[in-house]
Every structure is written in C-alpha cells, then in structure tokens.
Amino acid sequence: MVRPERRTVRDLRRGNRAVLLRTLYFAGPTSRHELSGMTGLSAASVSNVAGDLIADNVVVEAGLVESDGGRPRVLLRVDPRYGYVIGVDVGETHVHVGLFNLDMDEQAKAEFTLRPAQHDVDLVVRHILSGIDAVMAASGVDPARVLGVGLGVPGIVESGPDALIHAQTFGWDAVPLGALLRAGTSLPLYVDNGAKTMGQAELWFGSGRGSRHAIVVLLGSGVGASIITDGLTYRGVNSSAGEWGHTKIAVGGRECRCGARGCLEAYIGAESILERAGLSAEMAREQATLADLVKSGGPVIDETIDYLGAGLANLINLFNPERIVIGGWAGLLLGQHELVKIKKAVALNSLTQPFETASIVLGRLGPDAVALGAATLVVEEFLLGNAFSSSEQPAAI
Amino acid sequence: MVRPERRTVRDLRRGNRAVLLRTLYFAGPTSRHELSGMTGLSAASVSNVAGDLIADNVVVEAGLVESDGGRPRVLLRVDPRYGYVIGVDVGETHVHVGLFNLDMDEQAKAEFTLRPAQHDVDLVVRHILSGIDAVMAASGVDPARVLGVGLGVPGIVESGPDALIHAQTFGWDAVPLGALLRAGTSLPLYVDNGAKTMGQAELWFGSGRGSRHAIVVLLGSGVGASIITDGLTYRGVNSSAGEWGHTKIAVGGRECRCGARGCLEAYIGAESILERAGLSAEMAREQATLADLVKSGGPVIDETIDYLGAGLANLINLFNPERIVIGGWAGLLLGQHELVKIKKAVALNSLTQPFETASIVLGRLGPDAVALGAATLVVEEFLLGNAFSSSEQPAAI
DNA sequence: CATGTTAGATCAGGTCGTGAAATAAGGCAT
DNA sequence: ATGCCTTATTTCACGACCTGATCTAACATG
Numbered sequence: 011m012v013r014p015e016r017r018t019v020r021d022l023r024r025g026n027r028a029v030l031l032r033t034l035y036f037a038g039p040t041s042r043h044e045l046s047g048m049t050g051l052s053a054a055s056v057s058n059v060a061g062d063l064i065a066d067n068v069v070v071e072a073g074l075v076e077s078d079g080g081r082p083r084v085l086l087r088v089d090p091r092y093g094y095v096i097g098v099d100v101g102e103t104h105v106h107v108g109l110f111n112l113d114m115d116e117q118a119k120a121e122f123t124l125r126p127a128q129h130d131v132d133l134v135v136r137h138i139l140s141g142i143d144a145v146m147a148a149s150g151v152d153p154a155r156v157l158g159v160g161l162g163v164p165g166i167v168e169s170g171p172d173a174l175i176h177a178q179t180f181g182w183d184a185v186p187l188g189a190l191l192r193a194g195t196s197l198p199l200y201v202d203n204g205a206k207t208m209g210q211a212e213l214w215f216g217s218g219r220g221s222r223h224a225i226v227v228l229l230g231s232g233v234g235a236s237i238i239t240d241g242l243t244y245r246g247v248n249s250s251a252g253e254w255g256h257t258k259i260a261v262g263g264r265e266c267r268c269g270a271r272g273c274l275e276a277y278i279g280a281e282s283i284l285e286r287a288g289l290s291a292e293m294a295r296e297q298a299t300l301a302d303l304v305k306s307g308g309p310v311i312d313e314t315i316d317y318l319g320a321g322l323a324n325l326i327n328l329f330n331p332e333r334i335v336i337g338g339w340a341g342l343l344l345g346q347h348e349l350v351k352i353k354k355a356v357a358l359n360s361l362t363q364p365f366e367t368a369s370i371v372l373g374r375l376g377p378d379a380v381a382l383g384a385a386t387l388v389v390e391e392f393l394l395g396n397a398f399s400s401s402e403q404p405a406a407i
Numbered sequence: 408m409v410r411p412e413r414r415t416v417r418d419l420r421r422g423n424r425a426v427l428l429r430t431l432y433f434a435g436p437t438s439r440h441e442l443s444g445m446t447g448l449s450a451a452s453v454s455n456v457a458g459d460l461i462a463d464n465v466v467v468e469a470g471l472v473e474s475d476g477g478r479p480r481v482l483l484r485v486d487p488r489y490g491y492v493i494g495v496d497v498g499e500t501h502v503h504v505g506l507f508n509l510d511m512d513e514q515a516k517a518e519f520t521l522r523p524a525q526h527d528v529d530l531v532v533r534h535i536l537s538g539i540d541a542v543m544a545a546s547g548v549d550p551a552r553v554l555g556v557g558l559g560v561p562g563i564v565e566s567g568p569d570a571l572i573h574a575q576t577f578g579w580d581a582v583p584l585g586a587l588l589r590a591g592t593s594l595p596l597y598v599d600n601g602a603k604t605m606g607q608a609e610l611w612f613g614s615g616r617g618s619r620h621a622i623v624v625l626l627g628s629g630v631g632a633s634i635i636t637d638g639l640t641y642r643g644v645n646s647s648a649g650e651w652g653h654t655k656i657a658v659g660g661r662e663c664r665c666g667a668r669g670c671l672e673a674y675i676g677a678e679s680i681l682e683r684a685g686l687s688a689e690m691a692r693e694q695a696t697l698a699d700l701v702k703s704g705g706p707v708i709d710e711t712i713d714y715l716g717a718g719l720a721n722l723i724n725l726f727n728p729e730r731i732v733i734g735g736w737a738g739l740l741l742g743q744h745e746l747v748k749i750k751k752a753v754a755l756n757s758l759t760q761p762f763e764t765a766s767i768v769l770g771r772l773g774p775d776a777v778a779l780g781a782a783t784l785v786v787e788e789f790l791l792g793n794a795f796s797s798s799e800q801p802a803a804i
Numbered sequence: 805c806a807t808g809t810t811a812g813a814t815c816a817g818g819t820c821g822t823g824a825a826a827t828a829a830g831g832c833a834t
Numbered sequence: 835a836t837g838c839c840t841t842a843t844t845t846c847a848c849g850a851c852c853t854g855a856t857c858t859a860a861c862a863t864g
Contacts, residue, residue: 013429013638014422014425014429015426015447016422016426016446016447016448016452016821017419017422017423018419018820018821018822018850019416019419019819019820019821019822019850019851020850020851021419022414022415022416022418022419022820022850022851022852023850023851023852025411025413025414026413026414026851026852028411029411029412029413032410032411041811041812042811042812043810043811043812049413050412050413051413051852051853052852052853052854053811053812053813053853053854054812054813054814054852054853054854054855055413055851055852055853056812057811057812057813058813058851058852061813074860074861076861076862077809077810077811077861078809078810078862079808079809079810079861079862079863080808080809080810080811080860080861080862081809081810081811081812081861082810082811082861083810083811083812084811084812166758166760166761168760176759176760222644223643223644235725237725239636239641239643241410244636244726245727246620246636246726246727246728246761247620247727247728247729247764248727248760248761248764249727250758250760250761251725251726251727251761252725252727253724253725253727253758253761254725256724256757256758257721257724257725258656258717258718258720258756259655259657259658260656260657260658260660261656261657261713261714261717268758270755270756272717316658316659317658320655320658320669321655323654323655324654324721327650327651327653327654328632328634328648328649328650328651328654328725329641329648330642330643330645330646330647330648330649330650331643331644332644358667359655359667360653361563361647361653361665362573363563363573363645363647364563364643364647364650367644413852415819415851415852415853416818416819416820416850416851416852416853417820417852419819419820419821419851420820420821423820423821438842438843439842439843440841440842440843448821448822449821449822449823450823450842450843450844451821451822451823451843451844451845451846452820452821452822453843454842454843454844454845455820455821455844458844471829471830473830473831474830474840474841474842475831475840475841476830476831476832476839476840476841477830477839477840477841477842478828478829478830478840478841478842479829479830479841479842480841480842481842481843
C-alpha cells in the first residue's frame with residue numbers, strides 16, 4: 011500500500027536540483043547542454059538550476075571543451091572540496107577511519123587494532139572518536155566542511171536516534187552506538203551494517219556500477235549480503251534485511267556460532283571452512299591458511315562451493331537480480347580460483363530464467379570498501395540535497 | 408544507482424491527483440477537510456483537485472456528515488461504477504474469470520475446468536477470451552468502461568509486450584500469452600504470476616492491509632511467495648522474483664519436480680507432504696487427504712512444520728518484513744491447526760531481532776484471491792492516474 | 805573582420821500549490 | 835423567523851516553477 015506524498019511547487023526545484031547534482035556526481039564533468047539531454051530538463055532549467063548550484067559553491071566550472079565550430083561547452087562538475095565525509099569501518103579486528111573529499115579520494119586515515127574479544131563498547135567509541143579527531147587534524151579540513159560521519163558496523167542496526175546495535179560476535183546487545191557517539195561529536199551520523207556499506211561501495215564505484223537490482227555478498231569470517239533494489243540498499247522495516255549468513259541451507263545441519271543449525275555461514279564462513287577441513291588456525295593466520303586450502307582444493311572446498319552455489323541460487327530465485335557481486339576476503343579467495351565451479355553450482359540450484367539474467371562477478375574493491383561505503387552514506391544524503399528527506403535512510407542522527 | 412526523474416510543473420498535478428485518488432480509494436468516503444489532513448495538501452488544493460476528479464466522473468459525492476455545529480462535511484468517494492476491471496486466474500485445474508467494479512464487488516464470473524495435463528495453450532487462451540466475453544455479456548457493462556484485464560498465471564512471467572510465460576508444470580516454455588490474447592481482445596492486459604496477484608489481494612484487502620513490507624506465501628501443490636517492499640510487489644529485473652518454492656533448504660536433499668534437489672517445495676508442497684507420508688491421492692481428493700493427515704498429525708507433519716519454519720525464517724532474515732501472511736489451501740490447512748508450532752519453528756530458525764518485528768498471520772481471502780488480485784493490477788494502474796507511468800509494472804500491454 | 809555555428813542566458817507565458825479572505829451551510833439561542 | 839456562531843469549502847492574489855522562443859556570447863573559418 012504505497013503512499014505517495016503530496017508535492018508542492020518547491021519540491022519540484024528540490025527534486026530537479028537533486029537530479030542535476032546526482033547526474034553531475036556520477037557522470038563527472040558535463041556541459042549544461044549534455045545535462046539537458048541526460049536529465050530531460052529543458053536547457054533553460056538546467057541553466058537556472060546549475061546557476062543555483064554554482065552560487066552555492068556546490069558545483070564549479072571545470073574547463074572548456076570545443077564544439078565543432080561553435081561556442082565551446084563549459085564543463086561543470088561537483089566541487090570535490092565543497093565538502094568532506096568521514097567513513098568508519100568497525101570490524102572484528104580493527105577500527106578504520108577515513109576522511110574523503112566528495113570524489114572519494116582519501117585525505118587522511120587512522121587505524122586501531124582490536125584484540126579478539128576486546129570489543130568493549132567504550133573502547134570502540136573512544137577509537138572512533140579519536141579516529142575522527144585524528145583524520146580531521148591530519149587533513150587540516152575545516153570542520154564546518156565535514157558533512158557527516160558514516161559508520162559500517164557488524165550486526166543488526168536498528169535505525170533511530172540511538173542507532174541500537176545488536177552484534178552477537180561482539181557481545182553487543184542493543185548498544186546505543188549513535189547516542190554514545192553523540193556525546194563526543196556533533197557531526198551528523200549515519201550508521202549501517204558493514205556488509206551494506208561495502209555493498210554500496212561496490213554499487214557506486216565497483217563491480218556493481220550501473221545496476222538497479224544487485225546483490226553484493228560478503229564472505230569473511232562472517233557472511234552477509236547487501237541487497238540493492240531499484241538502485242537503493244534494501245533495509246526492510248527495521249533495517250536488518252540481508253541477513254543471508256543465517257538463512258538455513260540445510261535443515262538440521264551443522265551448528266552455527268549463532269546457536270541455530272544449518273545456517274549458510276556454518277558452511278561457507280571462513281572459520282567454518284577451516285574447521286570442516288580440520289584446520290584450526292589462530293585468527294592472525296586465518297587468511298593465509300584458507301588461501302592454501304583453496305589453492306590445493308579437495309572435498310571440503312568442493313562442498314563449500316556446493317553450498318555457496320545453493321546460497322547464491324536462493325538469492326537469485328528470490329530477488330531476480332541482474333548482478334551478483336562476490337566480495338569479502340574469503341569470497342575473493344574462493345572466487346579467484348573457482349568462479350567457474352561456483353557458477354556451475356549456482357546454475358544447478360537456480361531456475362533457468364533468473365539464472366540467465368544474473369551475471370556473477372567478483373568485487374573490485376579491497377578491504378577498505380567498508381569504510382568507503384560508510385562514507386557514501388553521507389554522500390547519498392548530500393546528493394538528495396535537502397536537510398532530511400522523509401524517506402527512510404540508515405540511522406541518520 | 409537510483410535515477411530520479413526530472414519533473415515538470417504538470418507532473419505535480421498528476422502526482423497530487425494520484426495521491427488524492429489513492430487516499431480516497433483506500434480510505435473510503437472522506438470529506439475534503441479530512442483529505443487535506445491525510446494528504447498534506449492544502450484545503451485549497453484538495454478542493455481544486457477534487458473538483459477535477461468530480462468533473463471527470465471519477466469521484467462522486469457520497470452524503471453528508473454532521474460536524475458539530477458547523478457546515479456539514481460532504482463525503483467524497485471513488486465512483487465504483489466509473490470503471491470495471493476483469494481478473495483472470497489461470498490455475499492447474501481451472502480458469503476463473505471475474506468482472507469487478509472498482510469496489511471489487513464481483514459483477515459476473517465464468518469458470519472453466521482444465522483436466523490435468525490439459526494445458527494446451529490455445530485451449531487456455533480460448534477459455535480466457537470466452538470468459539471475458541461471458542462476463543461482459545452477463546454483467547451488461549459498457550465495454551468502454553472496462554479498464555483492463557489482469558491475469559494471474561503460473562510460472563515466471565517475463566514482462567514485455569509478449570508477456571512470455573515459462574511454466575514448467577504446464578509444459579509452457581516461453582509462451583507469448585500476451586501476444587496470443589492480443590489477437591482476441593483490445594483491452595489493456597496485465598499479466599503476472601498468480602502467487603503475486605494473490606499477494607496483492609491479501610495486501611490490499613486481506614491480512615496484509617496497511618503493511619509496507621510484507622510477504623505473502625502461497626502453499627498449495629506448488630509453493631510461491633509474493634514479496635512486498637515499500638508497499639509494492641517486488642518483481643526484480645525480469646519480474647521473476649519471489650520464487651521461494653525452489654530455494655534450497657537442504658543441500659543434496661529430496662528431489663523436486665523441478666529436477667533440482669533440496670527445494671523447499673519438495674518438503675512443504677502439498678504433493679510432497681502426501682508423498683512423504685506414503686499417501687498417493689489422486690488430485691481430486693488431494694485436499695481432503697491432506698486435511699485428514701494434518702488433523703491426525705504425526706512425524707511427517709512435524710517435519711513439514713520444521714521445514715516451513717526454516718523457509719519462513721529465511722524470508723524473515725533476508726527481507727525483515729513487518730508481516731508474513733500464510734495463504735494457499737495447504738497453507739491455511741496447516742496454519743489453522745499448527746500456527747503455534749509454526750511460529751515456534753520460525754523463532755528457532757530466525758534471528759531474534761527481525762523475528763520479533765514480523766507478525767505471522769493466516770490469509771483471510773479464499774481461493775478466489777488470485778483472480779481478485781489479478782484485477783487489482785488494473786486498479787493499480789488506474790490509481791496512478793496517468794496513461795502509463797515509466798515505472799515498472801507487470802507486463803502491461 | 806564578417807559569417808556561421810553552437811552554447812548558454814533571458815524573457816514572457818502558463819501551471820501549480822498556498823495562505824488569506826470570502827462564502828456556504830448548518831445549529832442554536834433569541 | 836432572525837441573527838449569530840461554527841465549521842467546511844471555495845475564491846483569489848501571489849510567488850515559485852518549468853518551458854519554448856528568442857537573444858546573446860564565444861569560438862572557428864575564410
């Protein structure tokens with residue numbers, strides 16, 4: 011029961027301004043003339059709205075380009091220095107903080123390592139806050155130009171002013187991360203699950219570019235997914251959507267660290283793979299050990315591929331996406347060696363029709379994608395061009 | 408990468424007209440004053456737009472209601488006789504055709520039985536077309552007032568002018584149902600999967616009323632689901648989304664009639680349940696046999712509940728809906744006897760957070776919901792109030 | 805330096821939603 | 835009956851918006 015909203019004549023301008031800004035942001039330097047064609051707005055309106063954007067210093071002229079014989083086109087672009095955004099990746103072993111300009115060039119970064127099981131909330135909060143201070147200082151950016159902070163965190167994020175976080179692996183149960191950070195900074199905060207922020211990074215700048223319906227899966231120790239429908243990250247009613255790792259792939263099967271049985275993560279999570287292969291590497295060596303295992307192959311890897319194929323097939327059957335991006339360190343490891351087998355396993359487990367329209371590719375962004383994606387949460391808001399829209403966002407505080 | 412569209416000042420009116428119409432449609436008789444509050448439009452605009460709608464005969468006045476001491480409110484409502492819509496249910500054993508007014512009161516209906524394995528395309532097309540003729544004749548409705556025909560069909564519907572249908576159980580492979588019907592009628596056609604049309608019926612008029620994020624599952628011989636995100640049926644890139652029945656719930660498990668192994672349908676589809684219980688009823692007695700089995704209980708039913716619980720839990724983990732509606736004859740049978748056990752099984756297999764926000768209820772509409780829902784496809788288009796919007800719709804032809 | 809060509813700006817015109825003011829339509833007390 | 839009070843709806847002037855048409859700017863060419 012969709013409820014479209016009433017619009018006033020002012021909304022028109024806000025909307026068209028956002029259309030122009032977004033086009034400019036994703037297409038890069040473009041002339042007013044081209045913009046008219048791309049957006050459908052009349053040349054007059056483009057001129058008018060672009061004038062606004064320039065007057066607000068959001069957009070700047072970026073050189074001329076010759077136009078056979080006539081007046082040259084003036085290229086416009088979003089001024090990457092109009093604003094800066096901060097992205098934070100709260101992972102199991104680290105806290106990364108990066109400060110980016112609007113072109114997503116990293117201006118400064120700060121890192122903190124977390125010892126396993128050292129996920130004390132206050133410690134993490136301190137790391138985040140001092141990370142923010144550190145990157146602001148290191149970059150020398152005017153604090154007034156920082157548009158906000160995006161955070162990618164583990165577990166389920168309940169959107170709302172407190173940004174309650176439920177993260178079993180951290181032992182966090184309803185931790186009001188938003189409220190805690192609020193006490194230490196006045197920047198606008200956007201909190202979301204790390205798999206979702208990484209998904210948004212791949213969607214905007216990585217292998218997902220240009221798709222409207224895509225799914226980015228994240229395979230590491232944990233298993234998550236980011237579901238993009240209609241170009242937007244789907245969050246569901248509580249923004250916990252996309253918990254793919256704990257969907258059941260084998261009723262009554264292996265026990266998962268979440269306590270239930272037969273979770274996908276219990277078969278394709280990095281730890282589970284090693285465990286099933288009889289290898290117990292301490293966390294520091296986990297990646298190298300898995301790399302060796304994947305390289306040498308064997309029944310456990312084959313079985314893992316079967317399960318991964320079935321899991322991906324379920325996503326294809328349910329969501330009918332045009333693209334599936336496999337990311338996360340374990341996902342890239344598996345994908346680099348066994349993409350063909352994986353695709354075969356997916357084919358076996360999905361319906362022909364949707365299988366054929368879904369291309370399966372590897373993620374293109376490295377491990378920093380979580381922080382990058384978190385920063386895009388802020389940019390997303392910026393591109394909407396209004397203080398706060400009424401539509402649902404990640405916990406915007 | 409959402410691409411918002413440019414808007415002109417004329418779109419404003421179209422949009423606000425649609426807002427008013429939709430509010431009026433779902434809220435029933437309402438005064439202009441109330442409409443102003445509900446839509447956010449100013450009283451002046453409501454008056455203005457309502458005037459348009461009345462001039463177009465879409466909306467009529469529907470009595471007065473007193474307002475303590477002042478001028479009485481004039482109630483407005485959509486004229487149910489402004490237009491009529493036809494809904495068609497193409498099932499495994501029948502073709503049902505119904506003609507409804509805009510209040511969804513059935514004005515006439517026609518039924519044809521299909522013998523098992525008698526799914527010859529031409530026969531079905533003939534049934535549909537003569538069904539349309541029959542209900543038009545029986546109702547005596549002016550053909551010019553029929554807004555279109557919605558069809559709920561089995562299998563996967565590729566939206567597009569041909570409305571290609573892939574339905575394994577019918578032996579249909581890329582059947583251009585739309586094109587075939589085009590030859591016999593000039594009414595606008597909207598084709599979609601039957602589980603989706605039924606889902607829309609439950610969403611609009613049944614147990615799903617008022618939810619933005621809901622999932623309606625359909626358990627019969629086959630198993631399907633309709634996923635509602637943001638109040639709209641989610642269709643994915645090819646409109647094949649929601650193929651829940653063939654998601655894998657037990658890698659390497661029971662063989663399914665689709666050829667793969669471990670499909671959910673191989674455990675909770677009506678036929679599979681009977682098969683696992685060692686009962687082989689011919690189709691005509693299928694429902695009675697299952698009813699007996701469910702009533703007497705036993706290990707097969709318990710197992711079925713476990714699998715159903717896991718399947719529903721997967722939906723909850725992935726979509727984080729606010730409501731799950733269990734429909735379909737087998738679903739209602741199971742649900743009426745075992746809803747408590749089902750919920751327990753779901754709880755066991757889903758994450759706490761999303762489980763707690765999802766209420767699980769039984770469908771409220773009977774077997775005619777497929778045709779009713781198909782008819783709502785046409786109404787949905789009517790409520791948008793413009794010839795054809797650019798946004799995706801079911802195969803609108 | 806005039807001409808041609810293309811990009812961008814300006815302007816008049818029509819549409820829209822809004823707040824304020826006016827009007828309609830009842831009830832109620834006199 | 836009459837006039838007043840209350841509430842619903844309509845009317846009106848206004849400002850904001852987008853657009854097509856027209857005008858100006860900026861460059862190349864000969």
